[in-house]
Structures are given as structure tokens and as C-alpha cells.
Amino acid sequence: MTHPLEQLRADALRDIASAEDERLLEAVRIRFLGRSGAVSEWSEKMKSLPKEEKPIVGKLLNEVRAAVTAAIEARADEFRAARESAAVANIDISLPGTPGEKGALHPLTQILDRSISIFRRMGFALAEGPDVETEWHCFDALNTPPDHPARNEQDTFYLRDGRLLRAHTSTVQIRAMQAAAPPIRVIAPGAAYRRDEIDATHSAQFHQIEGLYVDEKVSVADLKGTLEFFLRELFGADTAVRFRPHYFPFTEPSFEIDVKSKAVKGGEQWIEVCGCGMVHPAVFEAVNAARGDSAYDPEKWTGFAFGLGMDRLAMILFDIPDIRLFAQNDLRFLRQFA
Amino acid sequence: MKFSVNWLREFVELPASVEQLADLLTMAGIEIEGIESCGANFDQVIVAQIQQSRQHPNADRLSICVVDDGSGRTRQIVCGAKNYEVGDKVPLALPGAELSGGLRIRESKLRGVDSQGMLCSAKELGIAEDATGLLILSPEARIGAPIGEIFPTDIIFDVEITPNRGDLLSHFGLAREIAALTGKQIVTATVPKAEALPPQTKAGNRVTISALRECPFYSAHRMENVRVGRSPDWLRARIEAAGIRSINNVVDISNYVMLELGQPTHAFDADKIRGGIDVRLARDGEKFLALDGKTYTLTTRDLVIADQERVVGIGGVMGGEESGVTEATRNVLLESAYFLPASIRRTARTLNLPSDASYRFERGVDRQMILPASQRTAELMRQITGGTPGDSIDVAGELPPNPLKISLRYERCDELLGRRIESKTVDAILNSFGLQKNGDGGWRIPSYRRDLQGEVDLIEEVIRVYGIDKIPSADRSRFTPLSEADRIYDFETKLRRDLIALGLNEARTSSLIARDQTNEPHERIELRNPLSEDHVALRVSLIPGLLAALARNVRAGAERIALFELGNIFSPPKGDERRSLGIVLWGTTGANWRNYKKRRVDFFDLKGVIESLRVPELKFRRGERPSLVLTAEILFAKKRIGFCGQLSNTEAAMLDANGAVLVAEIDLLEIAQSRQRPKLFSGLERYPAVRRDIAMFVAPNVTHAEILRVIDSANEPLLERVELFDLFTEKVGGNAGEDRKSLAYSLTYRDKNRTLTNEEVSTVHARIRDRLQREVRAELRE
Structure with missing residues (x-):
């Protein structure tokens, strides 16, 4: 025969389970655990029990009290959880978040940063030189003496004192070699200026990354590997890269590089992206003459140099049709790159 | 230079297709800028001779010509041109001909007179732009001959010849190059021996x-x-x-x-x-x-x-x-x-x-x-x-001497190209360009190759023909320490990212600006040969360019403009280059959403941006600048490194900007250099802080800085932090009364080594209150 306390436990658990809200659950609690509740009554009854029954009933009573208490708490938790869920059930999570405004980096900066980070992974350090340059750094030292057909003075801006705005960042090749003996492995991002009529693809000021690596036995193979790696990192691994012979006074042999990339609009065509070549021995000799030593002995050292047009790269990669947008700084343009 | 493919073909056998020829030249470093076809390949257009011409009875501008078309009978053609004479030979489009632009010719009546075809201008045949009159052919032209005999169809290559290759600026010269590249024979019949x-x-x-x-x-x-x-x-x-x-x-x-x-x-x-x-x-x-x-x-x-x-x-x-x-x-x-x-x-x-x-x-x-x-x-x-x-x-x-002999070391060629090339391959390539090897290893250069002046020039010829695609790609690198330029770049990159996190957008304006964007004529660094009025002088400040961008955006309807630029400025008189940070703010900030409210930006938004850059020891001091109504000089390590402020209304109105236009410019050199010290951890606080507030009225001329200085001068070691949390101005005794300013500060006290008691804090706090009453006549509020 079951002890009445067992029956009491069964009743209590049944009532707890069927209590429909917190108020009814509280009534159940009072009925069983309250000061004059059924469980408390049993505590009173304990006093009058025979001595030998006391431990058995006492143990059972404790078990029943613990079970009922736990069941009431568990049921109360269910009610609390349901109440919490109900409170947020109607919140429209499609409402806008609390606004926090973040600005945008200029698209040119974004392409420059991407490019610089690729070259840095390849062990290039940054170098720099001034925008306002001497004719010597811009032309003579780069194997383009006066009256050379490639000396584009008509296309170069001059200051009144005879200095000029560099027409290319190749000036930094000379500056870097004047400043340090070989080996040298640098890139130089910076502005260059050309006296072109301004239109959708020409701007008075544009941006380049110049590169120079001078070391023992640097070869066309190194040049090729370096720029292929860079261009595939920038345009995607499946980019086709083509080197075409070209002419620059300060490199020999010289090349232009075209890419074909599915990642860009119009990428089914070859797009010209870079000029490069092996540093001309005459450039080393000019640097030696300026340094007053023979640190750049063309028999011992060879090197490659390259120049990338960053405005053009940004136009290709972002599908920007007009170079003038870069300098206008229209927020409707800039914010698209946030 | 423009090259006729027909003409080239007279000198050398060309690749089978135009595309193959274009590819051959492109990969040899001869860039093709355009390809177009020309000539007059029209059926039903022939040479005719004008035999008679008379005025059209019903139209002043037209005449009626009788022409010989070579068929043995004559045709009558109505014609609008005036530039011919009887006896001239001209192109005649017969009925059924389709001309340039799709014009189809048929027999018709023009103002009541039959016209059996059309006499053509150069433009109608698509061979020149001239549309002013009939194309008069030479007297030798054969009557009745198809026009294509006189203007054969041709392909014209527009080729960019690099400045070193003057020898390619002729059909014979380019053909000679093609012959060298393809191994074909060059025809020299028209070159006198x-x-x-x-x-x-x-x-x-x-x-x-x-x-x-x-x-x-x-x-x-x-x-x-x-x-x-x-x-x-x-x-x-x-x-x-x-x-x-x-x-x-x-x-x-x-x-x-x-x-x-x-x-x-x-x-x-x-x-x-x-x-x-x-x-x-x-x-x-x-x-x-x-x-x-x-x-x-x-x-x-x-x-x-x-x-x-x-x-x-x-x-x-x-x-x-x-x-x-x-x-x-x-x-x-x-x-x-x-x-x-x-x-x-x-x-x-x-x-x-x-x-x-x-x-x-x-x-x-x-x-x-x-x-x-x-x-x-x-x-x-x-x-x-x-x-x-x-x-x-x-x-x-005397004819100038022949170019020098040049020697070529095969090992040098291999080293520079990064691939071993057989010496007989090298020799064959150089021979194909007309170079001849001497017994002593020197190469005799043909008179037309003035560009070949040294060993590397010969190596270039080798790679041009050998093909750079056959050179392996190497992945050689080298360890390089951080340079000064790297440090500056890293500093500026962080600065840029901080600024965009604060909601500013990066602008890049031109270093070249218009004359009217420069303030001081004596400070101007002008170009000797500017190309446009917009790009005349070097900028001495980033502000003119940024304000121009601001005006453009105001006019485009922007509500909120927050721009910054990091760039070179050129200090007069020599144009020394300095890195500078410029900021412009205008319009509203925030959003109308829940508890937020849009408001117009003011000076303190700009100051907040500058303070958020967390440059240590940055100080602001009241200053004066032309065109600003409110100016603060910015000091760093006691040196003036820039300014921030608000444009005067007149200046703002020129930009069509209503409300405050805020500008700042900061020289970056000193800050960039100071940034190199690493930060050190200072431990976490282990004992609780006690906060007490002070609210007070002061005269309107008493500044926040003065109050801070007074609190600071108390030198209380337990005082950890002072924060302003409320500020308003009111009239004493109604509208006619004097202004007074209410400020409320929260003071935080803490001891590093123990928990403070209420009594200790009250004593210290009371001393600070006394000091404020005494030194700035603060009327303390409870």
C-alpha cells in the first residue's frame, strides 16, 4: 500500500502540471507548501509519530517537499520564459538599426592600398620622392637627354624657376639609388603630372606606383614573375598576362603588359596596364656620376623597373568610365565605395 | 603613322590575314592603334566623262549633264554640283549601285527631268571627307572602268612607332621589319641601287x-x-x-x-x-x-x-x-x-x-x-x-659615319633574360635584322638601325623575336626592413581608417588649383606653362580644393558633407612639400530615428573629430584667421601645427552653403614622428571609485578650461577624472538681467590601494568646491 505522502506527491505534481498561469501556480504552491499547506501539515504530524517511523517518514517527507518545490520552480520558469518571448514576439526586426555613419576611402586609395599590400608581401619597401622635381631627375638621369625625341617637355608642367612637376614616378628610381647602394627593392606610389588636354581618360594629375629591384643577376625572368604574380593577385588567379616589347628610354629591353580578366568589364579584350623593363645601363651610370662612386656598376648589378597607372587600374577594376570623377569628390560617387 | 597594306605587300609577302599581321607587329613591339578599310569597292560605279551640261529648267541649283559611260550610248544625269567642266571625268553611280552610308541609286525624275544615275563626290564614295563637289578624276582615267580600279580597296594600319625606331617610318622600313620577323624576302626593286x-x-x-x-x-x-x-x-x-x-x-x-x-x-x-x-x-x-x-x-x-x-x-x-x-x-x-x-x-x-x-x-x-x-x-x-x-x-x-660595331656576350644575354638561348639562335635573329658578325665577336649594325647602340639593345632584339612567353617566370624576392616611407604610409593608413570610422569620406583633390583659389598673390607658386585656368598654381593648402568639393556637393543636393584629404601641400616660396590633413564639415549630423535627432554640425563636431584622433598633447587656443569667423589654433607639443574653425557667412555664401561650414588643416609631420613610441599597459583598477557632482553658476566669460585648471590646481591625489555633463546659459532675474552660465561636472575619486570612505571623499570634494567659489566666483548649486 502506498504511503499517503506518495499520494500527496502525485496530487501536487498533477496540480502543478495543470496550473495554467502563474496565479494558479501560486495557489498550488500555497496549498501544498504554504504555512498551513498539506506538506506543512505532515511536518506537524511527524511529531506524533512513533519513534521508529520517524526516520522513514521524515526521509519521505523531505523527498516529497524537494520534488514539489522543484516542480513548482520548473513550471514558474516555463511561465517566465513564455512571458519574455511574448514581450519580443511582435518586434519588427526589419526596422533599421541604430544609425552609425562610416565614411568611405577614396577608390584610388583602395586600389593603392590593395596594390601596396601585394608588393609588401613580395618584400618591397616603400620609397618616395617629391612631386616638384629637377629636369635631371625626370629626364637626363633617365637616359632622356635634351633634344631626345622621348623628352616630352611639351607635355610637362614647368615652374618659373625651371623645375618641373614630375611627368612620371620614375624619378623615384633615381632618388632611391642616390640614397642607398644596391641591393634595392622598392615601390613608390605617388602623383605625376601631364600637360594633356583633360578628357574622360586624361587628367592633369594622375597616380602611379613605380617599382625598382636592383640586385645581382636580376633578369627578365624575375621581372616577369614579379609582375605576373602582382597582376594575378590584383585581377584574379585566372587572369591572362601578356608582355609586349615596347620602348622606354630608361629600360632595355622594355615591355608593356596587357591583361585579360573575366573579373572586369570588357575583360575579353587585352587591356594595357603597365610599362616595365630592365634598367638601362646608362641610368646606372648617371646615378654613379651623381653619387660620385661606382656603386651601381652595370657589370655587377642588373635590375628591373616598372610603372603602373593607378587611375587606370581603378577605372578598370571599379568600372569607372571617366577619370575626372576621381578629382571631383562627389559624395554620390565616393559613397559607392564605402 | 598610317600604313597601306597594299603598299606593304609590294615589298614583302604578308601574313594571310589582317589579324595575323596585326598580331605579328603587336608582339614585336609595334603597336597598332587602329585598323580601317578604305578605297571604293562599289559595283555599278564607273568612270564617266561629262559631254554636255545645261541649266535645269525648273531648278536654279541643278544642272542636267549628258555623260559618256563607256557603253557606246550616253546618259542624262541631274546634278547639283558646280565644280566641274565639260570634259571632266567623274565617278558615275549607275542605277542599282549602293553607295557609302547605304544610299541606293535608281532611275528617277528630279523636278520633272529624268536622271539615270548619280555623279558622286569623294564623300559619297567613302574615300575622303570632301563633299563640296564632284570628285574630279584624272584625265587618264579610262571611261567605263570600275571605280575600284582607280581607288582599290585597302586596309590602313594606324601604327604607333616608338621614338627609337625612325627606321620604321616608311613602308619600305616596316616591310623590312616584317621580312626580318617572318623570314621572308624584302623586295628592293623601287630602291635605286x-x-x-x-x-x-x-x-x-x-x-x-x-x-x-x-x-x-x-x-x-x-x-x-x-x-x-x-x-x-x-x-x-x-x-x-x-x-x-x-x-x-x-x-x-x-x-x-x-x-x-x-x-x-x-x-x-x-x-x-x-x-x-x-x-x-x-x-x-x-x-x-x-x-x-x-x-x-x-x-x-x-x-x-x-x-x-x-x-x-x-x-x-x-x-x-x-x-x-x-x-x-x-x-x-x-x-x-x-x-x-x-x-x-x-x-x-x-x-x-x-x-x-x-x-x-x-x-x-x-x-x-x-x-x-x-x-x-x-x-x-x-x-x-x-x-x-x-x-x-x-x-x-660627308655622309655621317656608319654606326659603331657592338659586341654581344652570349652569357650576358642569358643572364639578363634569365634563360639560356643557343648562340646560333641569337646569331640567326641578329642576322635577320641585317646585322653581320665580325670575326672579333662584334656585330656590324645596318645604317638604318640608329637605335642599336649597346649590348642591351642587341639583347632586346633577341628577346623581341625569341618571344618573352618562352622566358620562365621566377619568384625571386628579398627581405626588406621597414623604410621611413613605410612608416609614414602606415601612419597615414591608420589615420585614414580612423577618419572614415568617424563618418568622414576621403577626398582627393588636385595639387594644381585655379588662380582664384589662392589667397595671397605673393605666396603663389605658379606654372610657367599651364594648360587650363583651373590648373595654374600649386596648392599651398588643402582647404581650397576641399571647399570646391564641398560647394559641388552642396549644389548636388547633399544634406551632410564630411570630407577629409591627406595630401601634399607646397609651401612658398620654394614649394617645399609637406603632408597635410584637411577636413571640411557641413550640414546635418545624425538621423531622425527613435531617440536620435538630426541637427546641424557645429564647431564642436569638428573639434570632436580632431580629438578622436587621439593625438596626445593636442591643445586648442583661440586665434584669428582671415575668412574664418571662429578660429582655434591647434598646438602640438607647444608648436602650432594647424587650425580649425568656422567660415564667415560671406565665405560660406560663396559656396551656396547655408549654416556653419567648418574647416581644419593640420600639418602631419610632427604627429607622424611622435607616433613611434609604443603604448604601455598601466594595470586595471582594483578598488571602487566614488563619484560626486558639482553644479555651479559662473559669469559667462569663465571658460571650461579655467574651471579645469582651478580643479587641477588643487592637486588632489585622489581625484581621478573630471567630466562636464551639463551646460546652459540663463538670464538672472528675467529677460533684462545679466547672463550667467550653469556648468555641471562629475568628479571621480579613487585610491589605487584601498577603498575610499565617504568622509575622505567629502573632505577632498569640499576643498575643490571652496577653491571654485574662491577663484572663479562659482555659485554652487545643491
């Missing part, structure tokens, strides 16, 4: 050179009894396809030979030359009327061709108007010479007078082509103008 040249006379009285450096060699060949007139159609078609306008047969032949062989020649009217020719430097200020109708003032740096009395040509650049060949010319003096490239370039550039001739001379012409080109010209003139060439040719000076 040495034995075909007339004898040379060193006739000191007829030709002298006074400027041997600028002109080492000069030749003049006399042609008598030429008949100047229209060029035959084939000659016109050839030079016009290459983009040169037809003038008359003599001038056209000279241009034709230049396009064919690369050597420019010049034809003088021999009867206008007084006495002998002297090639000399111009006298300072000497005047010259050129063929273009303009008068040029020369200097002693310009080389001229002169007779006894005057300048008759600027050597290698342009001939003179007075000595030019005209319809009346009977005898011609044909010049063919070698001019110093640098001298030609200098003169063409300083006179701003580039010509097809100067373009070639400044790149250097082939010394061995000077006399053959003269002979070829003379021969064509004999055939076409009926002239008689003189028995001998007058020469002066």
Missing part, C-alpha cells in the same frame, strides 16, 4: 654647308622642264590614304617617296633661288615666311637653307612660301640631306612647327637612303611631270 645613282659633284659655288655640325651632308638635284599639275589618281590615293593632302604632282611625289623610303626631300622652284645654296645657322631675329603662310622669327640655334639673299627653308622642318613649287614652276631643285636630329627637334619645338619631315629627321634618317631617295624622286618626276633630271647631283659635306 648605288650604280643607278647620278654622279656627285662637289660644286662649291652651287651648294655649301656653313653649319656642318647641324647638317653633315646636303644634296641638290636639278630637274628641268617639269609640268606642275594634278597628280595621277593612284599617287593621290596612296598619299591620301596615309593622311597627307595632295598639293600638286611635284610635292606629292616628294611626300610619296618619304612614305615609301623614309627620307624626306624638298622641292624648291629652282628659278626662285638666287645664286647658290648655303646651309647655315640663322641670324638672330632673321625672318622667314614658311609654306604654311606664317612668318617665323629665327635665332642662331635654327638651321636654315639660304640662297644669296634670304632664307628659303628651315632645314628639315619646312620650306619657304616664296621658293615653293607652284603651277608656274618650270625647274625644280630637289633637296635631300642629313640633318642633326637634336637640332631639328629643337627648332621644330621652339617654333612649334612639327612636320612630317621634322618628325623623321629628329628620329634620324638612314644615311644610305639619302641619295637613293633623291634618285627615286627624280625618276618619278621624270615619269610623271616630264621633267629632265640633271646629269649630276650637287653635294656638300
